[in-house]
Amino acid sequence: MSSSDQKSISNIGFDNSGQKTPKRYFTKDGNSTVIRSGIKFKDRINLYNEFLNMSSWKFILLILFAYFSINLCFATIYFLLGPESLGIATTTRFCWATFSECFFFSAQTLTTVGYGRISPVRFDANVVASIESLLGLLMFSLVTGLSYGKFSKPKMKVLFSSFGLITKFKEGNAFMFRLATASKYTLTNVEVYLTLALNNIVDGVEKQEFFQLELETKNIINLVLSWTIVHPINEKSPIYNLTINDLKAKNAEFFVSLRGFEEHSSTIIQRRTSYTADEILGGKKFIKIFGYDDKKERTILRLDQLDLTEDFS
Amino acid sequence: MSSSDQKSISNIGFDNSGQKTPKRYFTKDGNSTVIRSGIKFKDRINLYNEFLNMSSWKFILLILFAYFSINLCFATIYFLLGPESLGIATTTRFCWATFSECFFFSAQTLTTVGYGRISPVRFDANVVASIESLLGLLMFSLVTGLSYGKFSKPKMKVLFSSFGLITKFKEGNAFMFRLATASKYTLTNVEVYLTLALNNIVDGVEKQEFFQLELETKNIINLVLSWTIVHPINEKSPIYNLTINDLKAKNAEFFVSLRGFEEHSSTIIQRRTSYTADEILGGKKFIKIFGYDDKKERTILRLDQLDLTEDFS
Amino acid sequence: MSSSDQKSISNIGFDNSGQKTPKRYFTKDGNSTVIRSGIKFKDRINLYNEFLNMSSWKFILLILFAYFSINLCFATIYFLLGPESLGIATTTRFCWATFSECFFFSAQTLTTVGYGRISPVRFDANVVASIESLLGLLMFSLVTGLSYGKFSKPKMKVLFSSFGLITKFKEGNAFMFRLATASKYTLTNVEVYLTLALNNIVDGVEKQEFFQLELETKNIINLVLSWTIVHPINEKSPIYNLTINDLKAKNAEFFVSLRGFEEHSSTIIQRRTSYTADEILGGKKFIKIFGYDDKKERTILRLDQLDLTEDFS
């Protein structure tokens, strides 16, 4: 990457007029904080993605709630058609008991279990029941698809150090952070991109500028242990000669994008995080987080120590 | 991209003999307008893709229609076999009532709800019912697969400005257009390709030529706000020194292809649009479409203002 | 690609000792003709791929056959347990009628329709029936997955001209062939690789050599019309100064690999074909296969004329 690449990028998915707000563009989890207005709800929302990102407990509760509600609706319809449409003798039964019979008949129809102790005998109840059983099958089609989507979504957790460091590196300084995967499966063909947003004075006006930062190593084949990503702060770097306080004054934000191949689901995964100037430490260095087991035969990676640093002596 | 790349590309998926028709090659939605002849229907049509592109309402109506039709067919078969094959006593019932019993028995078999109030008692009805219940399961297998396919298809909507601009840019001119995504999820590793079709006089004959246009920035890591794609019109550009009227006379069409990684479905998506010479404005520039919320903490992107321009002063 | 690339590639997935047989390595459909020995059947065969490549009719027949066979097995078990285990009174029935009752009960259990006119009453029949209904569900799980796999497999048909040409091109000669897609959907980001296998005399011994051939254009953004792939036969080409008869004598085979992005299924597809020396014509050129409709507004691509050539005058 030549020196000229370190000039402000006029367009990296952001427009560069105006200045950066104090609020970050990406949360630590990598979600965008930008609000989109002037767009129809149905274009903004993808229901499938919402289900995919829902926690499993919410998903199960939603299914239970839908199951109960649909049965309630159909039970009401059967009840209004009259219990004799289901062949239930009403004379010997209370109203509530009849309704509960309707409810359970509905459940037996929706799940297609269809015991047959109660069954539709009149035309109207037959029509409703044949619609309900179709609805049941279609709903469980959807649930099957959604469950598969949720389950099969590649979930490899990538852990990032919760702060970045500006520290001595070779003859100069460097910005660095550390990452590791939590999974026993190996992430492969990993690429990292580091982008910087900064408020600079351009032609006398404070403007927001974006820079693609040069990395010492930007891709690795197998992510087995931890990986420290290093941006050397040389003359070509946009943060050359800036202190951490300068970065704070300029509302600096470092965006991290990671891509890798998750081999067990054979898909490419993408993870993101960001470091604001407040999340950068100076004068520290990372301590290595792996050691050996008692027999000195296997390597142990201590993932709870990803943030462990010591003072630079 | 060197100067020589801006010579006509002899082959970019188009043959270059003959001249371009006034009709565009791609609609605004990116669909091809080319008619394919001399090919069997089954090779031209992919049923699965048809289902995938069908609107959800059409899909549901199709299922309802199929459900009703299949039940009608099987009801007719059971009716012709005679109601006594299903253990229905015919003496006490009208013809229509018998047929409706057959119909609802069919529905109970197809959905495998099988209450059992009516059930096949004779050999022939048993054979038909065992085939119907198998058919039911296979159909709902298909519906499950299709629903999953429809649901899981990455749907991120990419909005393009409805016209392109030819406007001042740095020391010269540039062709530009603008795009943004409608989704709260971020599109990443986005690449844009811009191709131009033009009728030129080559060796005294009007011929259709194609050019891959050079872009100022052709790929970005994260598409967070809006993105203005810029083709600088310098000496290397095939539209150097051409006016918008020249472009109209030459039936110019700019094809836009966008690829990006949709992270929530972990798939690559592709979107396309095209600008004909009639959809290009001169002497205008885009107005920025993002601002801040009241607390000046979050960025707001106004997607309904993607077409907003002002006169170049 | 430099001149040195046109030296024999020592290793492109083939070993280069020995000489090429007259038989081609790839069929016209792109399947390998190589026989693999010394490997266990289960490692050589992927059942899922077999199902995926099976024609739909074979797949349906297989399901019907499996359905019939499984029911026959279970019917035999129920029959051997004795009809009274299913609550069928044997005294008033013939043996065959009893067996058919068992068979249809099995079908009702496997499909989980369970009318209940016949139902297991004894412990042994209950055990068998509860296993059979589980088996039924598992089987239809599999069928659902397989149907989805079959349906969702990207099927875009790519048509290749059935022969290649060696013809005049610019100042020299070129090897060329033509292709087009049969689908109304556009194939994008298409790449073509052309490899040549040739028996050459190396150090006095006839040896098989492989060459990656240089192409005029090896990738295009949108495959809208037909595409003629051109290998210019210049001094760097391994077939420079060779006649078609020379190619026949050297058992030449040109392998074509095409990759592209099928946008409606959002997947990359791969297609292959090969041209042996017998499938190469000289002194011909391709005739363009598209024209305009009556109103001169839309382009028509005539896919049945992909092989149409005329003599070079």
Added chain:
Amino acid sequence: MSSSDQKSISNIGFDNSGQKTPKRYFTKDGNSTVIRSGIKFKDRINLYNEFLNMSSWKFILLILFAYFSINLCFATIYFLLGPESLGIATTTRFCWATFSECFFFSAQTLTTVGYGRISPVRFDANVVASIESLLGLLMFSLVTGLSYGKFSKPKMKVLFSSFGLITKFKEGNAFMFRLATASKYTLTNVEVYLTLALNNIVDGVEKQEFFQLELETKNIINLVLSWTIVHPINEKSPIYNLTINDLKAKNAEFFVSLRGFEEHSSTIIQRRTSYTADEILGGKKFIKIFGYDDKKERTILRLDQLDLTEDFS
């Protein structure tokens, strides 16, 4: 790849402080041997991946076990509610017979077969049964998804020679190994990466260093026969002038990563293996493992001879 690339890579997913243990980082099957500590179980384990990697027999046994256990639970509940809640007359039956009726009723409900000979008559049993039938459908949704995931996972087996060779190559030496696919389908666009881990004396301290090794050919279009991957040991190689015993003393490990496009599932697959210094032979060369059938028309690849070598004469 320039000479400087052959300097130690400071970071390729491994930290380079400390020294390599005698134990390898990757097993022959390509699984990582690193132990991850300090991380919650749920972040370390992906249940879906566990199911995917489970053998088919284990998977089926697990389903049978789950089916039996769930039925046992529900049978106990129905039994405790009292058999009369299911309309079973208790007076004429033994306790065990009643429990087995409850168990089989549960099975009929879970699989939604619902014969109806026994069916819930009281409110409490109805509630339990309607929950159980919902649970049954949800479970079979999951099983459907898991079966599809297991089945559709690309399984192409790649065979690696069980040792590497250090042998004469052109004017110098080379490290080489051999691979082939076991499938009749062709693996395409294959890339191989070779990484070396070595304990070196750096500044007087024994440290672990990593090197990305240069390959003669690192990617091929079609993997049809066998492929010998060659790392030429020239002055730029980190193992220049090292003997096999030197490699053993330095705990050398060669990691192999292979990526390719599996065309029948249209997915990219990844395979890995590693060679320790103990798995390297000297003074041998591979013998070609393909020949022709009796008619000299088709090529036969002998996969059981992948390890076949002869002495270098």
